[in-house]
Amino acid sequence: xxxxxxDRFADPSRGVYFVGTTxxxxxxxxxxxxxxxxxxxxxxxxxxxxxxIVYDIQDESSRISAxxxxxxxxxxxxxxxxxxxxxxxxxxxxxxxxxxxRGKAEFDEWLTQAxxxxxxxxxxxxxxxxxxxxxxxxxxxxxxxxxxxxxxFHLGGVTIAERHAKKxxxxxxxxxxxxxxxxxxxxxxxxxxxxxxxxxxxxxxxxRTQGIKPKRIILTFAPCGSAKTLExxxxxxxxxxxxxxxxILDASSPLGESIRVCRNSLEQILxxxxxxxVPLGLNIESLTNRKEEIDAAVRLFKLLKATMDLRLAxxxxxxx
Amino acid sequence: xxxxxxDRFADPSRGVYFVGTTxxxxxxxxxxxxxxxxxxxxxxxxxxxxxxIVYDIQDESSRISAxxxxxxxxxxxxxxxxxxxxxxxxxxxxxxxxxxxRGKAEFDEWLTQAxxxxxxxxxxxxxxxxxxxxxxxxxxxxxxxxxxxxxxFHLGGVTIAERHAKKxxxxxxxxxxxxxxxxxxxxxxxxxxxxxxxxxxxxxxxxRTQGIKPKRIILTFAPCGSAKTLExxxxxxxxxxxxxxxxILDASSPLGESIRVCRNSLEQILxxxxxxxVPLGLNIESLTNRKEEIDAAVRLFKLLKATMDLRLAxxxxxxx
Numbered sequence: 001x002x003x004x005x006x007d008r009f010a011d012p013s014r015g016v017y018f019v020g021t022t023x024x025x026x027x028x029x030x031x032x033x034x035x036x037x038x039x040x041x042x043x044x045x046x047x048x049x050x051x052x053i054v055y056d057i058q059d060e061s062s063r064i065s066a067x068x069x070x071x072x073x074x075x076x077x078x079x080x081x082x083x084x085x086x087x088x089x090x091x092x093x094x095x096x097x098x099x100x101x102r103g104k105a106e107f108d109e110w111l112t113q114a115x116x117x118x119x120x121x122x123x124x125x126x127x128x129x130x131x132x133x134x135x136x137x138x139x140x141x142x143x144x145x146x147x148x149x150x151x152x153f154h155l156g157g158v159t160i161a162e163r164h165a166k167k168x169x170x171x172x173x174x175x176x177x178x179x180x181x182x183x184x185x186x187x188x189x190x191x192x193x194x195x196x197x198x199x200x201x202x203x204x205x206x207x208r209t210q211g212i213k214p215k216r217i218i219l220t221f222a223p224c225g226s227a228k229t230l231e232x233x234x235x236x237x238x239x240x241x242x243x244x245x246x247x248i249l250d251a252s253s254p255l256g257e258s259i260r261v262c263r264n265s266l267e268q269i270l271x272x273x274x275x276x277x278v279p280l281g282l283n284i285e286s287l288t289n290r291k292e293e294i295d296a297a298v299r300l301f302k303l304l305k306a307t308m309d310l311r312l313a314x315x316x317x318x319x320x
Numbered sequence: 321x322x323x324x325x326x327d328r329f330a331d332p333s334r335g336v337y338f339v340g341t342t343x344x345x346x347x348x349x350x351x352x353x354x355x356x357x358x359x360x361x362x363x364x365x366x367x368x369x370x371x372x373i374v375y376d377i378q379d380e381s382s383r384i385s386a387x388x389x390x391x392x393x394x395x396x397x398x399x400x401x402x403x404x405x406x407x408x409x410x411x412x413x414x415x416x417x418x419x420x421x422r423g424k425a426e427f428d429e430w431l432t433q434a435x436x437x438x439x440x441x442x443x444x445x446x447x448x449x450x451x452x453x454x455x456x457x458x459x460x461x462x463x464x465x466x467x468x469x470x471x472x473f474h475l476g477g478v479t480i481a482e483r484h485a486k487k488x489x490x491x492x493x494x495x496x497x498x499x500x501x502x503x504x505x506x507x508x509x510x511x512x513x514x515x516x517x518x519x520x521x522x523x524x525x526x527x528r529t530q531g532i533k534p535k536r537i538i539l540t541f542a543p544c545g546s547a548k549t550l551e552x553x554x555x556x557x558x559x560x561x562x563x564x565x566x567x568i569l570d571a572s573s574p575l576g577e578s579i580r581v582c583r584n585s586l587e588q589i590l591x592x593x594x595x596x597x598v599p600l601g602l603n604i605e606s607l608t609n610r611k612e613e614i615d616a617a618v619r620l621f622k623l624l625k626a627t628m629d630l631r632l633a634x635x636x637x638x639x640x
Contacts, residue, residue, distance in 0.1 A: 011366065013366070046331065046333070256640035260637070299633065299637050300637075302632070303634065303637055305629070305633075306630035306632075307630060309625070309630075310626035310629075312622070312626075313619065317576065320573055320619065
């Protein structure tokens with residue numbers, strides 16, 4: 001099956017650029033949901049993005065004992081919000097699906113409805129946040145169910161460079177997920193570029209060794225304007241080096257400083273990895289609903305997209 | 321009247337990006353014209369552009385005694401080619417119109433047809449290439465006719481930095497053309513950044529003095545891969561500094577070197593002018609039909625767009 005995004009992902013000479021968002025909370029009525037979507041898309045009218053990403057937020061309190069800095073709230077169905085955003089924006093939308101809570105039959109039905117009712121074709125499956133919890137459907141079984149399912153999807157996987165920093169095996173997870181049907185990967189928010197550089201470099205080497213064409217890795221970045229957002233990032237498992245913490249919190253404008261940190265991280269990643277033959281992309285999200293962080297995310301998008309586009313264009317010109 | 325481009329031009333925080341082209345020559349049959357348009361748009365599928373520009377090529381031999389390096393050939397009606405490109409690409413198209421050869425009645429009819437038959441809304445009027453020749457309709461009279469015409473257009477003007485280098489009065493011409501209805505300007509190909517910097521700086525000062533909001537200036541760039549193309553550029557009146565001539569012609573890859581020259585020129589212009597409050601844009605064209613120059617134009621587009629986008633994004637982030 002061909003999707004707009006699949007075609008766009010196929011050209012390694014170009015970057016792909018996304019904006020990540022979460023559905024409004026469950027208690028929001030549909031009129032308000034539509035209003036929220038309009039507001040988001042109005043903000044995005046100033047930027048050229050290839051698509052949107054809609055997350056499937058789960059209560060991850062089983063993963064960690066610390067209290068969640070922003071309380072967990074059940075959201076609207078990501079498929080429904082994807083459909084709404086896709087119709088309003090005329091852009092493709094990647095829909096996340098957390099698979100662990102329900103069994104195979106319910107997952108099969110989710111997939112059928114996703115495509116037939118909501119027009120969802122680009123999906124990313126997410127496993128259980130912790131290994132301790134009861135898991136109705138492990139991620140590997142979900143991949144099997146997807147492979148056997150009559151509908152065809154453009155499947156992506158999540159990648160977490162922080163796991164690579166700890167266990168140095170995330171590249172193997174990418175190879176395995178590729179075998180399980182993933183044709184692109186989306187990272188967790190990057191605040192520790194070295195972990196990402198190590199992962200991409202190791203993944204490129206592994207692909208070369210196995211004679212496999214590297215899949216596209218979409219790097220997520222998010223601005224951070226306050227101590228509370230930083231605390232939330234750490235709660236989510238995003239690695240923030242100590243010096244970076246201080247650099248952001250001690251700055252006269254933490255938000256502006258976090259954007260400079262993100263840009264610097266991307267530059268380091270491009271310096272180290274642009275020659276490795278792994279096609280890259282960007283996903284910019286705001287981790288909170290604060291107006292200034294959402295506005296900062298739009299500026300961050302422009303800055304990082306132009307940074308990556310320029311590097312790719314320079315590469316192409318060097319070849320002349 | 322609102323057009324897609326008018327709305328996009330209205331946001332000074334973003335650049336606008338065009339690709340310039342000429343209609344196929346008159347003798348080409350319609351099937352081939354359609355084929356040529358398809359080929360062009362296929363090449364452009366790798367880039368994000370805001371619109372196309374279709375030139376109205378005239379026999380400018382009255383302007384200069386030197387022979388034209390590439391022979392002049394009558395082309396298809398630019399309005400018809402604009403319509404075709406607009407339909408196929410789903411992008412807006414700016415159509416040039418050379419006004420001097422015919423009288424007012426014919427120009428009025430041209431305008432009516434442009435909008436009613438060809439859906440043309442964004443136009444740039446071009447005056448006589450030389451003052452010596454018989455002029456049926458001077459540019460000023462054409463502007464008058466347009467102002468009185470029942471149809472409404474999104475009007476742009478041509479600007480030539482080389483005139484500023486000689487007479488230091490091009491900024492006044494921009495003010496005058498603004499009074500005559502122009503709301504944006506498109507430059508001749510830039511190979512002498514200093515002339516462009518002088519023009520933009522002087523224009524910004526003049527606007528400040530008169531309390532007028534500066535109009536958008538779209539800078540044209542074109543790759544140059546051979547001595548013949550360079551000769552053609554000079555025949556067209558494009559100023560190429562002596563050192564730049566040698567830099568391009570003596571390079572192992574003149575085409576690659578010309579791209580580096582263009583990028584360096586844009587960097588210089590942005591360094592000097594980005595703070596001046598004059599919204600900018602880019603127009604990339606290939607001056608010949610040579611495959612390698614057309615491909616180079618696509619790469620040049622990517623490089624210069626990312627360069628300008630990055631500078632604008634950096635400006636926006638500095639403000640946080």
